Amino acid sequence: MPRALIAEDEPLLAAGLAAELARQWPELQIVASVGDGATALERTLALAPELVFLDIRMPELSGLEVAAALAEDWPADRPFPLLVFVTAYDQHALAAFERQAVDYLVKPVEPARLAACVARCRRVLAEHGAPALQAVLDQLRGLAAEGSPAASAAPAAERLEVIQAQVGAVVHLVPVEQVLYFEAADKYLRVVTAEREHLIRMSLRELLPLLDPKVFWQVHRGTVVQARAIREARREESGKVTLTLAGRPEKLTASRLYAHRFRGM
Numbered sequence: 119m120p121r122a123l124i125a126e127d128e129p130l131l132a133a134g135l136a137a138e139l140a141r142q143w144p145e146l147q148i149v150a151s152v153g154d155g156a157t158a159l160e161r162t163l164a165l166a167p168e169l170v171f172l173d174i175r176m177p178e179l180s181g182l183e184v185a186a187a188l189a190e191d192w193p194a195d196r197p198f199p200l201l202v203f204v205t206a207y208d209q210h211a212l213a214a215f216e217r218q219a220v221d222y223l224v225k226p227v228e229p230a231r232l233a234a235c236v237a238r239c240r241r242v243l244a245e246h247g248a249p250a251l252q253a254v255l256d257q258l259r260g261l262a263a264e265g266s267p268a269a270s271a272a273p274a275a276e277r278l279e280v281i282q283a284q285v286g287a288v289v290h291l292v293p294v295e296q297v298l299y300f301e302a303a304d305k306y307l308r309v310v311t312a313e314r315e316h317l318i319r320m321s322l323r324e325l326l327p328l329l330d331p332k333v334f335w336q337v338h339r340g341t342v343v344q345a346r347a348i349r350e351a352r353r354e355e356s357g358k359v360t361l362t363l364a365g366r367p368e369k370l371t372a373s374r375l376y377a378h379r380f381r382g383m
Contacts, residue, residue: 120243122169124151125158125184126204127176135171135204135227142229142236155179159187167199169239171223174205181205182258183323187339189255190373194356198254200239255375278328281309283316290316298347298363299370300325302340312365335379337361337372351380 122139126132132151139146146169150161156178162170170188172181179187181203192198203222221235281292292309301308302322309316322340329342336342343361350362351372359372359380372380 119145119147120169121147121149121165121167122171123149123158123162123165123167123199124171125153125155125162125176125181126151126171126173127153128173129153131204131225131227135232138227138229138232139236142233143240153177155181155184158184159191162188162199163191166196168197168243169202170199171202171204174203183339185254186258186375189258189375190339200242201254202235202239255378258375259378276328277330278325281316281318283309283318285316292316294329295344297344298366299341299343300334301342310366335376337370337376337379339373339375341370343370353377353380 124132124135126135132153136148136151139148149165149167152158152161154177158170158172158176158181159179162184172184174181176184185201185203188198201221204225204227205222206225221238223231223235278294281294281297283290283292292311296311297309298312299310300322301310303317305319305321306317307320307322307325309318322342326336326342333344333346334342335345337359343363347363347365348361349364352360352362354360357374357377359377361370361372363370
């Protein structure tokens, strides 16, 4: 019996989707219905359903961020769940989903469109089973490359040049080019240079559009590294990559989702 998880922060929409699924796909078991991205990630990893409906805009983590985190943390020997994104975005943004092998639904979800989605999901699960992890990684990278609803990089004139890190009454001014990497730490970001580190109250989601993506590479959902600071990238059997930086003793991990950045020329 296939199992599904619904991640939707609007209770009425979540209940409506569950009710319509019960009508159209009676044997589908809804194992959880959650209202934020962090819980969606936790429950999906714990329950391993065959199908996940992910709202794009949720508190904590967006649907795309949940999908990326699942791809990072999912055991390589377990079939990855089939993902269906639920979105209220306009037609231009939806074109990115149409060009990828990820299904999507537009709010409010129409029964006829859900029926087509259900038919596709049933066919995929019956014929091929859940998609391979590598296929999901390719899909998520494709969504990013197509210009998905994630924030895009700011124009060069608007990029961040100096980090202002406050400690008590003192504000430390850190030129961005001196930062080796940024790492998410609860509600803060660690700003790490060769000499020291600072904490700033900013999320990685807020920071990324302010950085030059050619200079600063996201290598994990919680880590962004200055590419010029990377001295060695060692691929592991798990598909992840271990990074050695110039000027720092610690090693960083590039997840499977971002490991494709590190290929020989």
